Amino acid sequence: MNFKHICLSLACMAVFSSCSDKMDYHEFTNYGKDYVFSDFGRTAGFVNNIYSYLEQDLPSTTSxxxxxxxxxxxxxxxxxxDYTNGNWSALNSKSQWNLYSGIRAANYFLQxxxxxxxxxxxxxEDYQAQMNxxxxxxxxxxxLRAYYYFCLVRAYGDVPFTTEVLTEEEANSISRTRAxxxxxxxxxxxxxxxxxxPVSYKDLEEDAAGGSNPETGRVTRGTALALKARAALYHASKLFNESGDEELWKNAALASLNVIDYCDENGISLGAYTDLWGTDNYKASEVIxxxxxxxxxxxxxxxxxxxxENARSGxxxxxxxxxxxxMQDGGEPSITAPYAGRDPRFKMTIACNGDKWPDSNPEPLETYVGGKNGAPISYATPTGYYLKKYLDGSIDISAGNSTGGKRHSWIAFRLGEFLLNYAEATFRYLGSADGICDILPMSAREAVNKVRARGGVDMPGFSEGMSNGDFWNRYKRERMVELAFEGHRFWDVRRWKEGGFTGITRMRINKISEDRFxxxxxxxxxxxxxxMYFFPIPDAEIRKNGNLKQNPGW
Structure with a gap:
């Protein structure tokens, strides 16, 4: 497991990147605890490094x-x-095991x-503020340690678990703990x-004393409530709850309701969908x-x-x-104009043939066969579409006019997710999309409709009296749409255990005439x-530790 020798070879990672409000990362070359924990700055650097293991899945070649x-x-x-072509294996494990470095550092700090x-x-002068x-x-x-354990149990199921600082020998003999x-x-x-x-850091005395831009990016009360609710939802889902224990679904529903109430009490509300990406997305009204x-x-x-120029598709x-x-009118898409009248989130998320995207592109997209952005050009879109969401269309990547990088932030928790999580858990617990009870006063259908009614989306709500099958199918579609490219779909299908990713559909577009396709x-x-519902444990870890059993099938 490579738990060996905690001490402090800590990589310097620039994760929070404004000026006075950034969280600074530090690199330590002195390995003694007396050095690290004798100074407020070095101690802060050690803690900040533990933050560096937080996940983010901004669109990349490994998304x-x-x-x-x-x-x-x-x-x-x-x-x-490799995830979908048969090359995934214990020798090519897509390992999440690096999270144990974050856990090891957390255990060390707490000890x-x-x-x-x-x-x-x-x-x-600032002794008391620093001590606070x-x-x-x-x-x-x-x-943070709980967050990393969530990421591990989500991927592997039963995992090695400890809250102690282990010797190398102890680490390489630890067995798996039940999920x-x-x-x-x-x-x-x-x-x-x-x-x-705290709910927020901006009003804390020790931060306010440092100026008008207190350090941002630290976990808050809302982060803790949100992690609890997400973990409870996964725990209740079929992958981890084969028996269908209703108590787990009740706990998940209540935990999500607690997040929703917290947001309501603290001015966290659904805003424009496009506020979820761009330079200031971390300030979006629904971000937790x-x-x-x-x-x-x-x-x-x-x-x-x-x-x-310089674009790689992806x-x-x-x-x-x-x-x-x-469709906004509830009907079926046109054969000749398949994108007209769709849910507005479609055009916010996906660039299709004829769109002017991004800003620096002088012409509308040509994703049809033979078009400037289509096959047979190497690495052209194989699906007929390009991505918009989480990309900054104002960035120019051309050599002569490059605007350089701009701030990006990965939203780990936001209100929209927890309205959907609440809907799922309440539906499973009460057995109906319209069901309510004393402790769950909002129905699953009402929670979904809040998401669909957000400003700028304004999709018709789910109607009363839906069958359970209809609600579940439409809920899954709604979740796929609302949370697209936010790191949920890969895991949702696994926790539902309804069958994996056996195929995808592409759109091949051919130009018939100037305005017909x-x-x-x-x-x-x-x-x-x-x-593949669970990840394989890396073969190297299995070889080091005879007590570490491989997941079935790998």
């Missing part, structure tokens, strides 16, 4: 969107294709920093730390927690349409995803085996 049916990777050499009072610094911040670190670190116990730990840690963390990734143009280089939305976008659906098979 999980192209490991499911949201997108198809146009770049033929990308390793993300070695306990009871520190920085007595030698007691006469410094330090005393909060233990709760931040516990929450149920790990979920219980995650949820209990969220409960324990939530009300020790966002990871500040920094100034970059990598997502744009990796996903802008082929045919543009994650191309599938027709499978397009099909999930309902034909649209032909084409199917592409993907490799799926039910062992």
């Amino acid at each position: 999980l969107a192209s490991a499911c049916d949201e997108a198809e990777m146009a770049v033929s050499w990308s390793s993300v294709l 070695e920093a306990k009871g520190l009072d920085f007595y030698d610094l007691r006469f410094t 911040r330090f005393n909060r670190y233990q709760y931040e670190v516990r929450l 149920d116990e790990v979920f219980d730990f995650i949820i209990s840690e969220c409960d324990a730390v939530a009300y020790e963390l 927690f966002a990871r500040r990734v920094g100034d970059t143009a990598t997502p744009e280089y990796d996903n802008f349409p082929i045919g543009m 994650n191309c939305p599938t027709q499978t995803l397009v099909d999930a976008y309902e 034909s649209y032909n659906r084409m199917e592409k098979a993907l490799v799926w085996n039910d062992k």
